Amino acid sequence: MLEKTYDPSAVEGRIYAAWQEAGAFRAGAGARPGAGSFTIVIPPPNVTGSLHIGHALNNTLQDILIRFNRMRGKDVLWQPGTDHAGIATQMIVERQLMERQEPSRRELGREKFLERVWAWKAESGGTIINQLKRLGASADWSRERFTMDEGLSAAVRKVFISLYEKGLIYRAKRLVNWHPELETAISDLEVENIETQGKMWHLSYPIENSSEAIVVATTRPETMLGDVAVAVHPDDPRYKGLIGKYAILPLVGRRIPIIADDYADPDMGSGAVKITPAHDFNDFEVGQRHHLKPINIFTPDARINANAPKEYRGLDRFEARRKVLDALEAIGAVLWAEDKTIMVPFDEKTKRVVIEPFLTDQWFVKAEVLAQPALASVREGRTRFVPESWQNTYFAWMENIKPWCISRQLWWGHQIPAWYGPRMNTDPDFGKPEAGMKIFVAATEEEARKQAAAYYGRQIEMHVSGVGSAAFLKAVGEFETIQRDRLNPSAWNLRKASDPFAELSDSKVPLHRDEDVLDTWFSSALWPFSTLGWPEETPELARYYPTDVLVTGFDIIFFWVARMMMMGLEFMGKEPFHTVYVHALVRDEHGAKMSKTKGNVIDPLNLVDEYGADATRFTLAAMAAQGRDMRLALARVEGYRNFVTKLWNAARFLEMNGCARKATFAPNRVDLPVNRWIVGATAKAVAAVQKAIEDYKFNEAANAAYDFVWGLFCDWYLELAKPILNGDQEAGKLETQATAAWVLDQILKLLHPFMPFVTEELWSETGKSGPPRDRMLVLSEWPMLTGLGDPAAEAEMSWLIEVVSGIRSVRQEMNVPAGAKIRLVIVGAGEETGTRVEGQLQALLRMARLEDISYGSDVPDGSAQIVIGEATFALPLKGVIDLDAERVRLKREVAREEVEIGKIDKKLGNEQFVAKAPEDVIEEQRQRREEAGARLERLKAALARLS
RNA sequence: GGGCGGUUAGCUCAGUGGUAGAGCAUCUCGCUUACACCGAGAGGGUCGGCGGUUCGAAACCGUCACCGCCCACCA
Secondary structure, eight states, X not given: OOOSSOOHHHHHHHHHHHHHHTTTTSTTTTOOTTSOEEEEEOOOOBTTOOOOHHHHHHHHHHHHHHHHHHHTTOEEEEEOEEBOOHHHHHHHHHHHXXXXXXXXXXXXXXXXXXXXXXXXXXXXXXXXXXXXXXXXXXXOGGXXXXXXXXXXXXXXXXHHHHHHXXXXXXXXXXXXXXXXXXXXXXXXXXXXXXXXXXXXXXXXXXXTTSSOEEEEEESOGGGGGGOOEEEEOTTOTTTGGGTTOEEEOTTXXXXXXXXXXXXXXXXXXXXEEEEOTTSOHHHHHHHHHTTOOOXXXXXXXXXXXXTSOGGGTTOBHHHHHHHHHHHHHHTTOEEEEEEEEEEEEEETTTSOSBOEEEEEEEXXXXXXXXXHHHHHHHHTTSSEEESTTHHHHHHHHHHTOOOEEOEESOSSSOBOOEEEEOOOTTSTTTXXXXXXXXXXXXXXXXXXXXXHHHHHOTTOEEEEOOSOHHHHHHHHSOOOSOSOTTSOGGGSOOOOXXXXXXTOOSSEEEEEEOOOEEOHHHHHTTHHHHTTTTTSOOHHHHHHOSOSEEEEEGXXXXXXXXXXXXXXXXXXXXXXXXXXXXXXXXXXXTSOBOOTTTTOOOOHHHHHHHHOHHHHHHHHHHTOOTTSOEEOOHHHHHHHHHHHHXXXXXXXXXXXXXXXXXXXXOGGGOOSHHHHHHHHHHHHHHHHHHHHHHTTOHHHHHHHHHIIIIIIIIIIIIXXXXXXXXXXXHHHHHHHHHHHHHHHHHHHHHHTTTOHHHHHHXXXXXXXXXXXXXXXXXXXXXXXXXXXXXXXXHHHHHHHHHHHHHHHHHHHHTTOOTTOOEEEEEESOOHHHHHHHHHTHHHHHHHTTEEEEEEESSOOTTEEEEEETTEEEEEEOTTTSOHHHHHHHHHHHHHHHHHHHHHXXXXXXXXXXXXXXXXXXXXXHHHHHHHHHHHHHHHHHHHHHHO
16 A cells, blocks of 8 residues: 655665666666667766756756657667866865865875875765766666776877877967966866956057157056067058157066057057067967067966066066056056956856966867868758757857867876977977977877887987976976976976087986876767777777767857767767757746855755655756756745655555556557546657657656646546446446556656656556566656547547536536535537436536536526536526626626637638638638637526526 | 847746647635645736737747847957
8 A cells, every 4th residue: 555645765765776776777778679779978077076956957858868768668878977077176185185284286296196186086976976866867877987987098098199190189389278376278168258347557658769659558557567569550640650660668678669460450549559479369469470479477376477577576467567557657657547347357167266368388189170070060960959049059169169278287187198308409390499399199108118219219218207397398498488487497407408409318318298187178078989988899889879869058068069079070980969959057046047155056955855856857857948047946846746746646546446457458448438538648648748858848748747647637537537436337447447557557657757766666566456567667668559549538528527617617606615516407408418418427426516417498597507518507506696696707708708709700800811811720710600609699598597 | 249048927937820828826615535745716918119021920020128148359
């Protein structure tokens, strides 16, 4: 016997364990021949993260697709795993060290520090996976992968080397977005420009050998220490005469040329722009066009460096701004300042640290090349976005894609497989200032040594360095780039930058591995095939690549989706998935983004604790309408928790009424109209849910299931079944018991993808009576219901529902006591009504609370009257009802009908409508007009009887 | 500056050319042992404004307003 209410917390853990025990989530579990495969790779959450509401939504939708397809017999793989999340994880561990007052990362050194990160990963890495399990995620956990697993690391190295050899990865000195606290490059995408109240200062630079001055405007006056030119527009008449002359940079005294460049906009400010190539992306390009050497004035932690006058060195950038302004004001070089709203680049995560354009050597991927096939795939429909409009976002970004900076000055991540050594003096690039070090890219140190040996000649022994790269580079090469120059350069005895080879011994060449690691997204980009074993040619790779659907939030279309497309096409020759389903962002119920600082975060695990995983999942699915953010209101979760209970109680009702499954039950062979009707309705519901899932309309699927189960099955079918189940017609009773049990089975299947726990539990409980279940619900077959449905039964039941509803409505409105049984007199009934009344007698009596039903030729005095079809249903309530109230009610009905008729007549009276509208629409209107007209007449007659 | 999305009942949202919907909330009534996490009934919307296309518009087009998001180098 089922308990009175369902207690998720008592059931979910046990059910989940049973699924795992049964191997139900294993790749290919329950697969039936010929059904094809279905694969999803999970967007790997950060290994040390914890589940937030976005994950809950993301994984619920994936699990719905996975469970649905598994039930359809497909060879299903949901590939799970976690991401090492370079910056985030390293930061967490660094913060821990600080909080525990332990030695810092640099004090520990690379090796020790990485040990600490691995330890932290071991400690907290399982958290999010366990949380996903609590949600019911049915991924194949036996195949769990981590982006820094050996296999995935091998894939990363292979990809890096391959792209390098094709010239699609290169190393270059470029301006990048630099995080001065973390001291690493970050992605353009990790920078958030925030409107900030700032100032614009207008500075006057004197012209050399002249009393004139040129005025430039800037929001960052401290960067003037690095100015190398002033640019004016070539056609600007105000400055024509100054082009080619020099200005003298105040405070610094540097002669800087006045150059002509289109970049200077005559309409902006004074029309003259200071050029600081080392600290501004535009200025960098201007500098390149005019062969101006950038002057970097910052250290990696954004303090003023030795390229600036002494008095500013060591100041941080904001102190420096103050001091520069003071000094400029003192000499009268600040003409005026104005308040201005400016966009300041902050780091996206903390929104606290101002990001600095910074000149460094970094590795880049030629994304502009890899993007072409990835664009074509979407343009030509081999991969599509759902909803489609996201493809525009994808196009816009891919068409303007910039080189992808893939190196990060971090320790936690995939260390770049590149080794540096000095250039031979026989090297064609030897001595060229921009040539830099000789680079050996290889999968292993061994391989790098081999390459180096070939380059330097066999007689030379390699010496692989252990010192910091900056020190090494500084010692060996001509590098003015700032790379952690606080490290001690004396570790190497190589002093002559102009001739780095000079002091090397004959027997030893220093070879030094690049210390940087790859952007986390570099390894994530390989996820759809690296997790399947690539570069090995595994059976899984053959079976499951390309995957089917990628389910993700729009925020990582650029970071991840685009890059998986590029890498998948480059290395597998095929798109990694045919569909990208982009779901909404979850907001709080007032539309605000959830954030810890706002305190409006809804923790999905709290929802699971309070309402159960099924209710949580169902809510997320029901709100996942395409193309719109969802606002999550607790009332919704509560409502769907109630739905779970409702389902539970329906099952309990069946159990109490002996509704056990029958092995021989054939839904197409039931006799009673009510059973024929529910069987057809079940088939319709299954079809609706299936279609909606296939269209990725999760909300429609959820609602269709909800409406069917609650609104039809519970509210009507079970109520209609009661008199039969309690009656003495044995055949009808048996049929109804079997039908009800059969419908419940279909419902459990229908709901299983959305509410796996309660449905599995009920599947097991209901399996205790009737023939034994041959498998768990999770591996059961999705219903294939065809050839069911009976228009006559449907019409009869619709009629019944209309009659019952009509009587109930009148009873309530006329204040008939709920407990009172009343008589019903049917006037003007035709044959059909008669048959129906006879067939549904018990249902009518019970559901409308009737004493008896009779037929009459006249409406009894003082009756309330309801017009349905050709008949008038009279409730003789003389003395019970207020006749005035009944008149009012009928008048209202009449008015309503007249409005309806007015509308239809207007349409049908419109020649254009009759001429142009499709025939079936016109016919429908005529039909409705006829029915409304007849109803109106009867209503008027009913009214007349009362006056 | 460019782009995208939104504006429908008190709230949260469905609804892509043919009778305006759901859940929650509100009000009324609860006889009926599946369920009060329930049942029955009711009220509540000129579908943001204006213009257009169409026989017909919440839906399609244009425009405006407001809200949100994404992208962008304007000193």
